[in-house]
Each structure stands twice: as C-alpha cells, then as structure tokens.
Amino acid sequence: MINVISAISVVGMAIGTAALTIILSIYNGFDSLVRDMMGNLEPDILITPSKGKVFVPEGECYDWIYAQESVASMCTVLQEQVFISYDGHQGVAIAKGMDAIAQEESPIRENIRDGKFEFRHGDIPEGVVGVGLAYKMGINPRFLAPIQLYYPSRTRKLSPSSPSSSIEYINIWPSGLFSINSEIDNSYILLDIDKMRELLEYSGEEVSAVEIRMKDGCEARELKRVIDGISERLGEDFTVSDRFRQNESLYKMMKYEKASIYLILI
Numbered sequence: 001m002i003n004v005i006s007a008i009s010v011v012g013m014a015i016g017t018a019a020l021t022i023i024l025s026i027y028n029g030f031d032s033l034v035r036d037m038m039g040n041l042e043p044d045i046l047i048t049p050s051k052g053k054v055f056v057p058e059g060e061c062y063d064w065i066y067a068q069e070s071v072a073s074m075c076t077v078l079q080e081q082v083f084i085s086y087d088g089h090q091g092v093a094i095a096k097g098m099d100a101i102a103q104e105e106s107p108i109r110e111n112i113r114d115g116k117f118e119f120r121h122g123d124i125p126e127g128v129v130g131v132g133l134a135y136k137m138g139i140n141p142r143f144l145a146p147i148q149l150y151y152p153s154r155t156r157k158l159s160p161s162s163p164s165s166s167i168e169y170i171n172i173w174p175s176g177l178f179s180i181n182s183e184i185d186n187s188y189i190l191l192d193i194d195k196m197r198e199l200l201e202y203s204g205e206e207v208s209a210v211e212i213r214m215k216d217g218c219e220a221r222e223l224k225r226v227i228d229g230i231s232e233r234l235g236e237d238f239t240v241s242d243r244f245r246q247n248e249s250l251y252k253m254m255k256y257e258k259a260s261i262y263l264i265l266i
Contacts, residue, residue: 043211044218045227046241047234054078054206061233065212068229070222072215075102076207078196083150084189089137094187095149097196105213108178108190115141115176119192126175127195132186134177146171147189154201170199 049055057076065074078097083090098106098119108128109117118126127147129139139147150169157166172191179185197206214223223242231240 042243042246044214044223044243045212045230046246047210047212047230048208048239048241050237050239053080054202054208055238056205057207057210058205061230062210064233065226065230068226070214070218070226072213073101073105074210074212075099075105076193076205077102077209077211078193078200078202078206079208080151080196080200082199084137085148085150086137086139087143087145091133091137093133093149093189095196095199096188096190097193098190099193102211103192108180111178111180112176113179115174117178118175119190119195121173121175125170125172125192125195127172127189127191128176128178129174129190130185130188131177131179132182133189134174136186139174139177141174141176144173146173149189149199151199168199168201170195 047057062074065071076099080095082093082095084093084095103117103119106117112128113131115128117128119128120126129137129147133139137147148169148171150167153166153168172195178190193207197203200206212226214226227240227242231238234240
C-alpha cells in the first residue's frame with residue numbers, strides 16, 4: 001500500500017514538474033517573440049529630449065557614439081501624431097519620418113506583407129503603412145490614391161473664418177504594408193524625414209529622437225557602458241533609454257505574469 005501511495009506521489013510530482021516546465025517554456029518563447037517583434041521598430045538605445053518635442057543632434061557626444069566599435073548604426077527620426085485621409089476615409093495615425101540610414105538599416109524591411117519598402121519613386125513621395133491601419137482606412141499600395149497627412153500649422157494662427165488655412169498637409173503614396181504587432185500595425189505610417197519636416201514646418205535638422213542599434217552579439221555590460229557614456233555627455237536635458245525603458249510597462253507586466261504562473265503551479 002505504501003509503495004502504491006509513493007508511486008502515485010512520484011507520478012503526481014512528475015506531472016506537475018512537466019506541466020510547469022512546458023508552460024514556462026511556452027511563456028519564455030512568447031517573451032522572446034515579443035522582444036523580437038518590438039526590436040523590429042525600436043532601437044537598442046533611444047535619445048529623446050527631456051523637455052519639448054524636438055532637438056538638433058550635434059556636438060561631441062554624437063562623434064563619440066560614432067567612434068564606438070559596438071555601435072552598428074545611428075539614425076534620426078521625427079515622429080508625431082497626425083490626422084490622415086485616404087479615399088474618403090479619415091483617421092488618426094503616428095507618422096514616423098526616417099532618415100536615409102534608418103530607411104537602409106530598418107528591420108521592417110523584412111516584415112513587408114504587401115508592396116515594397118520604399119519612400120520615394122522618382123519625384124513621388126511614398127510611405128509604408130501598418131496592415132491594421134491600412135485595413136481600417138482601405139489603403140492599398142496597388143491603388144493610385146494618395147494618403148493625405150494633416151497637422152496644425154506651427155507658424156499660422158487659427159482663423160475662425162478659414163480654419164483650413166491653419167492646417168498644413170502633405171500627400172504621400174502607399175508603397176507597401178508592414179506587420180509587426182497589432183499595436184504598431186494599427187497606428188504607424190513611415191515616411192521620409194524630410195517630408196515629415198515639411199508637414200511639421202521645420203526647415204533645419206530638427207528630430208524627435210536619435211536611434212542607435214548595436215552590433216549583433218553586443219553584451220549587456222557594453223550596452224550599459226555606451227548608455228552611461230551618452231547620458232554623461234548629454235546631461236539632464238536628454239533621456240537615454242534602452243529597450244526595457246522604452247517599454248517599461250510591457251516588460252514589467254510580462255515579468256509579473258511569469259512570476260504569477262510559477263507561483264500558481266508550484
């Protein structure tokens with residue numbers, strides 16, 4: 001009888017251990033998948049102004065970043081929430097203007113689901129759109145209709161008699177659709193940074209962020225060294241974020257969920 005009870009206990013423990021191992025393995029796989037998807041749009045290091053929306057990246061710090069062997073690329077972006085219109089449909093989107101380096105190095109190239117990753121065709125300005133946003137707006141890269149992006153003018157006051165005169169707008173044509181995750185797919189439209197500056201009425205080298213991608217295999221210690229070096233050189237006027245800090249709430253939630261699953265199963 002004792003042997004039977006012992007055998008049942010051993011089997012029960014084995015099943016519980018197996019269940020815990022399987023569930024945690026699945027969750028770890030999901031965790032890695034989420035991190036990989038976020039990495040397709042978000043850089044290893046992000047530099048943003050602590051106050052205000054834009055800045056001009058210049059000075060010794062950026063020369064220092066270029067000189068670091070562990071840095072693969074550094075690029076600039078200009079991002080803002082805009083109103084968009086397409087073939088009778090209206091909505092709100094996050095427009096992200098990308099410089100030539102960002103366009104060339106972007107991992108989103110590998111996530112194009114329809115059309116091409118292209119920001120200009122001859123003299124025609126183009127952009128790529130998240131599949132969720134494209135579905136809501138009826139955007140198709142095979143159609144000839146342009147996407148109109150609108151933003152309140154920074155230089156002209158609102159006129160009650162002619163509200164449209166205080167709105168700036170540009171046209172871009174959809175070249176392709178990308179898919180990363182539902183949050184990004186439903187919100188983002190990517191275009192050339194100079195076209196974005198035209199919409200926001202910036203005439204200089206203003207950007208909303210500098211994005212830095214590290215070389216493959218870069219260790220956490222080296223990443224921290226570069227972040228600390230940037231923070232020391234830029235001071236309190238700028239925020240320097242790794243991927244965790246860029247998505248702090250998401251990663252904390254995943255960490256707590258993982259701990260909860262473990263506590264429930266043990």
